[in-house]
Structures are given as structure tokens and as C-alpha cells.
Amino acid sequence: MPTGKKRHYNPTLTQGRNRSGVLFALPSLVYLALTLVAPLLIALFLSLTDYSPLYSPRPKFIGINNFLRLFRDEQFLIATYNTLVFTLGFLCLCISFSFVVALLIDTGIRGARVFNTAVFLPVIVPISLTSVAFVWILDPDFGIVNYLLKLVGLGSIAAKWLSNPQTVVPSVVGVSIWRYAGISVVMFLSGLQAIPQELSDSARVDGANYFQELFKIRVPHLRETFLIVCVWNITISLKVFTQVKVMTGGGPGTASMVLYLYMYNNLLKYFRMGYASSISLVIAVLVIALTLLSDRLLKAERN
Amino acid sequence: MNKAHVRYVVSMVVMLFVASLAFSTGTGEPKAGGEGEEKATLRISAYAFIIQKFNFRELVSRFEKEHPSVKIELLTATQDENPERNMLKWIVSKQTRSDLYIGGLSGEMSALALSGNLIDWEDFLKSGIKKDAFIASVLKEGVFENKQQSLPFYGDTLALSVNTVMMRKAGLPVDASGKPKPAATWDELAEYAKKLTVGTLPSPSIYGLSVDVGTFDCTLTYLNTVQASRGSLFGPDGTTVDASSSEMLAFLTFCQKGVTEGWGSNGTAADVNYGRNNLKARLIAMIYEPISRCNESRTAMNVGPEEIQVMAVPGQDRNGGITAAHHAYIPKMSKQPVLAKKFVAEQLLSDYCQQWAVVNFGKFPIMRSAYKGLPADPEYATVLDLMEKSVQQPNYVDFARFNDLVMRNVQNMMVLKQTPAEAMQKIRDGYKELNLTIVK
Numbered sequence: 001m002p003t004g005k006k007r008h009y010n011p012t013l014t015q016g017r018n019r020s021g022v023l024f025a026l027p028s029l030v031y032l033a034l035t036l037v038a039p040l041l042i043a044l045f046l047s048l049t050d051y052s053p054l055y056s057p058r059p060k061f062i063g064i065n066n067f068l069r070l071f072r073d074e075q076f077l078i079a080t081y082n083t084l085v086f087t088l089g090f091l092c093l094c095i096s097f098s099f100v101v102a103l104l105i106d107t108g109i110r111g112a113r114v115f116n117t118a119v120f121l122p123v124i125v126p127i128s129l130t131s132v133a134f135v136w137i138l139d140p141d142f143g144i145v146n147y148l149l150k151l152v153g154l155g156s157i158a159a160k161w162l163s164n165p166q167t168v169v170p171s172v173v174g175v176s177i178w179r180y181a182g183i184s185v186v187m188f189l190s191g192l193q194a195i196p197q198e199l200s201d202s203a204r205v206d207g208a209n210y211f212q213e214l215f216k217i218r219v220p221h222l223r224e225t226f227l228i229v230c231v232w233n234i235t236i237s238l239k240v241f242t243q244v245k246v247m248t249g250g251g252p253g254t255a256s257m258v259l260y261l262y263m264y265n266n267l268l269k270y271f272r273m274g275y276a277s278s279i280s281l282v283i284a285v286l287v288i289a290l291t292l293l294s295d296r297l298l299k300a301e302r303n
Numbered sequence: 304m305n306k307a308h309v310r311y312v313v314s315m316v317v318m319l320f321v322a323s324l325a326f327s328t329g330t331g332e333p334k335a336g337g338e339g340e341e342k343a344t345l346r347i348s349a350y351a352f353i354i355q356k357f358n359f360r361e362l363v364s365r366f367e368k369e370h371p372s373v374k375i376e377l378l379t380a381t382q383d384e385n386p387e388r389n390m391l392k393w394i395v396s397k398q399t400r401s402d403l404y405i406g407g408l409s410g411e412m413s414a415l416a417l418s419g420n421l422i423d424w425e426d427f428l429k430s431g432i433k434k435d436a437f438i439a440s441v442l443k444e445g446v447f448e449n450k451q452q453s454l455p456f457y458g459d460t461l462a463l464s465v466n467t468v469m470m471r472k473a474g475l476p477v478d479a480s481g482k483p484k485p486a487a488t489w490d491e492l493a494e495y496a497k498k499l500t501v502g503t504l505p506s507p508s509i510y511g512l513s514v515d516v517g518t519f520d521c522t523l524t525y526l527n528t529v530q531a532s533r534g535s536l537f538g539p540d541g542t543t544v545d546a547s548s549s550e551m552l553a554f555l556t557f558c559q560k561g562v563t564e565g566w567g568s569n570g571t572a573a574d575v576n577y578g579r580n581n582l583k584a585r586l587i588a589m590i591y592e593p594i595s596r597c598n599e600s601r602t603a604m605n606v607g608p609e610e611i612q613v614m615a616v617p618g619q620d621r622n623g624g625i626t627a628a629h630h631a632y633i634p635k636m637s638k639q640p641v642l643a644k645k646f647v648a649e650q651l652l653s654d655y656c657q658q659w660a661v662v663n664f665g666k667f668p669i670m671r672s673a674y675k676g677l678p679a680d681p682e683y684a685t686v687l688d689l690m691e692k693s694v695q696q697p698n699y700v701d702f703a704r705f706n707d708l709v710m711r712n713v714q715n716m717m718v719l720k721q722t723p724a725e726a727m728q729k730i731r732d733g734y735k736e737l738n739l740t741i742v743k
Binding site for chain 2: 139141142160161162164249252253254270
């Protein structure tokens, strides 16, 4: 209720509040500084050095040589290419698949709940177990995928899924969709259920068919959800590691080598701390760039 | 402070003192356990497969029975606890969670040896088990900087594990004792594989051969073949592993031809267990892999020496191959080095353990004496002969990167992304980036 009195700026009170605010935030700030900022700074420092704790006790400063070497390193370039191919494939297929599944569940057809649970169930299975299971499922001789293909007369499609350079990345994409699609489905479903029913009803009264209603009403209302799902899936796909490590080890050859696995190899197999740090920074830059881009898009959408 | 408070504080101090006395019993500097000796705990880390395949539960129980004052804590090492990673932890934290580590290949030990974090076994070999009791080539694997820094406890080399029933059926030579006649050249082996292949090429229902080019063993396969084909691992410079000879070109061409013609499989490029699983399922007739697969497959298939046998690859019966043993090692920070060595001597290297592991899982003994008590089987004589002739892997400083370089290029060749000659050229080019100093 307006009192008619003018509010006076009281510098002492404001400073006191600020101080309390800072004090309350301090534990979190210290935690963030220790767990995020400090490692980032250490990685930045190491990326400018030639350092392997096993062979040289002290880091040797070499400037930006590690970064220059990265762009001449065939394995790094292959890993970057594979990661981007994986990201693109996973993003497109996972979003399409999850959206269709969410639409199906949203129609409320019989068994939708069971279907919903079935799609979400893989999310709670550890990714390492999923990967081990899929090595068997995709086995060219014993695997159930090839068995079923042969059973229905599609034996010509049956392949050596993981030992063929052409099919290995798509296979890992497929496994990842199976594992992660449930989360995107839930996101889409909550977005769909937030659309007012009246809009759909009035569209139908005006004579709109299912597809007109879908593309003129639902999809425009889901733009923000699409963006969030996009950001989420990009983050997942740039971080792809466990599936590749367990299922293929980056092979055959370098056919499925991805950035995280290459960084891991340099860090824990070859102990090239400096070089591994430079790879980690490149990944960080990639993630930050894509996150900023999607953040901009999200803001533009809201405005 | 009132009287009640004082009483409370005093009683707490007394209780703490008594408790610390009680808990400190047996934690003093422990000695090798025995009757009347102080209680001691020996912490042993081993991979789960080693615990199973060497019957560790029984070994622990036997040791504790013989040394009632000793309690053994058996820790399952995870895949991430290979020696190099352990060493990184040791260097950073200056502590270790185990007194004795069981596992680790010699290639992984070179970095350990360089860092000086291991207790050597020299005294053990002087006063305990003598050097000549071991298969010499395998024992040498643990020598770094002229000291026995780790002790192998089981030996392996690579050769063909073959289904002799299929061989007989295909009209290939197997003698009356069940021993197959090795092929003298890669061309002859290709003929064997073609005869053993069943079904329409290039997608047969039974493959004649699978060569192990998987993540773990690809480089070992390559090294084994270099030694078998040429009688030496090294090229003209005497340091780098041969990647230019006509013999190796012949081998790689043989492998790729198998894939293109359909009598050879490249399944191990994706799944390291592909070869052995298919041998067990009788979907592959011969696998070129570590020889431990032979007995392991027999156990899984519930068959005996009449069906699965070991056969040398061309040149191996003359030149041997390479050894690939797993080692026991004691970190400098171990609190029980004496007990650790005692456990290895009394249990791990005992005839009981060495024979149990080979009969049940094909993990071959490194103690010569253990071969004497084994069941009659031509396999054991073949394996002992091959291992005696074999040589150790080169303990390069950059072994991990060397391993990946060879694996990457051989795999790319096996999936037809490059020719054998290109693979060899890329391996040679890759050498320039690596520190290939051998730790002797």
C-alpha cells in the first residue's frame, strides 16, 4: 500500500545487506572457485606446458605449441570430425524420435503409460552396462539384431555393426538414443501438456486436421522446449565417452575415436598432461560456444 | 567448571586412553607371520579375473592356515587400477592401498620401473626360489635397470588355438596323439583356413581363421609374428620393431586377404572376445590369440585335448614368439614386503596354484617343475617349447603410445581402410613421434 512517503537511500543499510549477501554466498563461491575455476586455471596453465609426471618432474613451458600441434594431429582431427558427426546424428535422430514418441504418449492411447515407462527405463540403467549389453546385441554372429534381420528376410542388411568403419558410429548413435531418448521424451511431454487444451479445441472447431493443428499450434508452442532439448542433447553428445570406450575403444582403427576418449588416452594412457589439457580446453570452448549460441536463441525466442 | 564437568572430562580421557591401547594391538611394525609372531595384515590387490582364475580364495585360506597370525585382505582391483595409473596415485599421494599387486603386463611396468617405486626381488631369487626354476624368457620380462623389479606368475605367448576335429574333417594333418601339423608359410596357413571355411564366401557360416587385432592384443599379435617370422623383433637400427620387412608385409597381406576373400574374420577389431567366443561356438576353426584361449575354450566347450589344440604360426616353432606374462609387484610404500614375497613363493608359485590355473583356465605355468605334473596332453610340451624359445616384449618408455600406433594401423588395414604397405609406412612414420628407448 503506498504510504506517500519517499524512500530514502540508506548507504549503511545497503552496504550491510550486501555484506550479508556476500557472506551467505561465500561458501558456494569458495566451492565453485575450488572445483571449477581452479581446475580450469590449472588446465589452462598445463596446456601451455610439456608435462608428464612420469618422465619429467616439472612442467616445461612451451607456449601455444600444444594447440598448434593439435591441428596437425591426424587423430585429433578424426576425433573432432567423429564427435561432430555423432552430435549431428544424435541430435537430429534423438529429437525426432523423442518428439514422435511424446506425441504418441500424449494422445492417451491405450498402453501409453506402459510405453512411457518403457522408453524412460533405459535412462536408469548405467551407460556402461548398456554398452556391454549392446556389444552382444550387435554381435555379427550371435547378436539378436542380425538374427532378427535374417528371420524376417532382411539378411542382406545384417552387418558387422561395430567392426565396419561405415556402421560403427551410427551404431553408437543408435545405442545412445536408446539410452537417452527417455529424458527428451519427458521434456517434450511436459511441454505438450502445458499447451492449453482450448487452443486445440478451437482449431478443430475451425476445421483444422491433425497435422495443421500440430504444425500451427503445438510446434510453435514448443519452440522453447525444442531449444532446451537441443542444448541438453548437444551437451550429451559432445561428452560422448563411455559408450565408445566400452563398445569400440575408438576403433576399428580410429573409426569411432571421439574427443573425450582421445583426451582420456593422452591423460591416463600416455600421461601427456599438457597435451591432454589442451584437448580439454578445445572441448570446453566447443561446449561454451554452443551453449552461448543456444542461450542467445532462447533469449531471442522469449523476447 | 564444576566438579561434574571435571569428572566427565577425566573419565573421557581415561576411556580414550584405554580404547587407543586396545585398538593399537597388532598395528605395530609387523613381521612375517608365523607361530607366536605379531598379528599382521597383508593387503593384496588383484584383478577379478586373476582372483577367479588362480583360485585366490583357496590360496588365501591356505596361507592363513599356515600363518595363523596373518590376516589377508583381498582387494579386487578395478580395470582402472593398472600399474601406470596406480603409480600416478602413488607419486601424487605417496601412499598405496595394497602391499602386493597381482597383475600388470611388462609393457605397463616400464614406466613403473623408471619411477623407482618398486621393491626389487633380487634377494628373493638368491635366497628363495632360484632363477633357473623359472622359464628364463618369462622371468626376464620383470628385469628393469638390471634388477628383477617384478615377478611374473603366469606365462603366455601367442599361437593358434585350433579345432582339430574340424581339421580332420577338412583333411588337414593331425597326428595320432592329436597334435596338428603347423603350416610352414602364411600361404600354407591360408590354404588351411580356406579348407576349414564352411559356407558361401565372402560371408561363410564358419570362418577358417580369426587373427586377434583387438584393443588388448593387437600389438602382441604383431610382435609375436615379427619374432616368429624373422627371429628378431627389431629392424636394421636394432631398437625399433620391424615395420619394413618383406616377412611382415607377407603377414599383413595374408590377414587382409583373409578378410577380402572371406576365410578370415576381422571381428576382434570391434569385440576383443569375438575370436574366443566363436571358437567356443565352433563358428571359427582357428584363432591366432594368446594360448591361454586353448584350455579356456576346452573348459567352456566341455571337451578335452581331442578337440582343441595349440599350433605354432609359421616360423614360431623355430624362432619362438613373444612372452606376455602378468606380474606380481610390491610398491615401495608397502608395509608388508616380506609377507608379500612369502605369499608369492608359498602360494602363487606353488605347483598347486600353477597347475590349477592351467588345467582350469589355460593360464600357463612359468615354473618348469609345474609342467611335470600335468595330465598327458601334447599341448603342454608344445607350449613349454614355444615359451622357452620366446623373447620378451621391448620395454619402451613410450610403450602405451607404441601399442596404440601399431593397433590403430593394423586395425585400419584389417577393415580395409589402408593397404598393408600403407599400414607399415604409417607405423614407421609414427615412430618419429615416440620415445622408443628400451628400459633394460
